[in-house]
Amino acid sequence: MGIETIGVIGAGQMGNGIAQVAAVAGLRVTMVDVKQEFVDRGMATIRKSLAKMVEKQKMTAADQAAALGRIGTATDLSGAEGWDMAIEAAVENETVKKDLFRELDQKCRPGAILATNTSSISITAIGAATRRPESVIGMHFMNPVPLMTLVEVIRGHATSGATAAAVVDLAKTMGKTPLEANDSPGFVANRILLPMINEAIFALHEGVATKESIDGIMKLGMNHPMGPLALADFIGLDTCLSILQVLHDGFNDSKYRPCPLLKKMVAAGHLGKKTGQGFYHY
Secondary structure, eight states, X not given: OOOOEEEEEOXXXXXXXXXXXXXXXXXXXXXXXXXXXXXXXXXXXHHHHHHHHHHTTSXXXXXXXXXXXXXXXXXXXXXXXXXXXXXXXXXXXXHHHHHHHXXXXXXXXXXXXXXXXXXXXXXXXXXXXXXXXXXXXXXXXXXXXXXXXXEEEEEOTTOOHHHHHHHHHHHHHTTOEEEEEESOTTTTHHHHHHHHHHHHHHHHXXXXXXXXXXXXXXXXXXXXXSOHHHHHHHHOHHHHHHHHHHHHHHHTOXXXXXXXXXXXXXXXXXXXXXXXXXXXXX
16 A cells, blocks of 8 residues: 555644655645645744754755655645545544544545544544544654654554554654554553643642752653653643543543643643743743
C-alpha cells in the first residue's frame, strides 16, 4: 500500500509540523484548515522552521525549496479524492473528530487510510463513525513534530494489519520511530504523562512548592528536559484538561480527576504558551 499523497487536516502546531516532515520526506502534501489565515500562518511556521534547518546546515537550500514546493494548501476537502491518506490534527474533541471523519470517509477514495493525531480519544469510536473502520488508525506525533522522533501507532478494534503496516512504514519514511499501542484511553504516552502533570498542578494548588521549585525538582532530580508545569503550558492547558477528562471518563477512576486549578485556568483563557499566559508568562 504505497502512500505518496497526504492531506493534513489542521494547520496548527501539530498539523504544520506533520505537513513539514511529510514534505521533507518527499511526499506531496495538502495542508487544510477552515480559514486562509490559518493555513497562511501554518505555512509561515514551516518556512521559518525549514530556514532554521538550512541555517544549521541540516538541509540544503535546494532541499528546502523542494520541500516547500511539495506543500499545497486548501480551506476545504474538495481535493480529498486524490489523497492516498488523510492525517487529522484538529482540536482534541471527539464530536469534532467524528464529524470530520464522516466527511473524510465520503470524500476520500476507497482504500485511502484515515489517520488521527488524537492524543487520547478512542480510535475505535472514531473508526465506527465511518464506513471503513479497517482503514482508520491513530498516528500520534509528539510536539514539536520536526524534532521529536516518536510516533505512537494505535489500532482501533477493526483496524486492519495492512493499514497498521502501511502507517508504520510511512512513519519510518518520515524519519520517525513508530511504536504500537492498543486502543485505550490516553494510549501509553498520555496515560503516563498527564497524571504526572496533573499531580504537579495539584502540588502547586495545595501550596506544596512554587512552580519554579516543582519544575526545577523534576528537571534536576528526574533529568526531565522540561518541568511538568512548563510542559503543560507548551502542550496547552485546554488540551491537558481534555486528555484528563478522557482518562477520567474512560477509566471511571478518581486518580485521573483534573485539578481544580487546571479547570480554573482554562476557564480564564490562560491556556499556556499559545495565549501568552499559563503557569508562566510568554
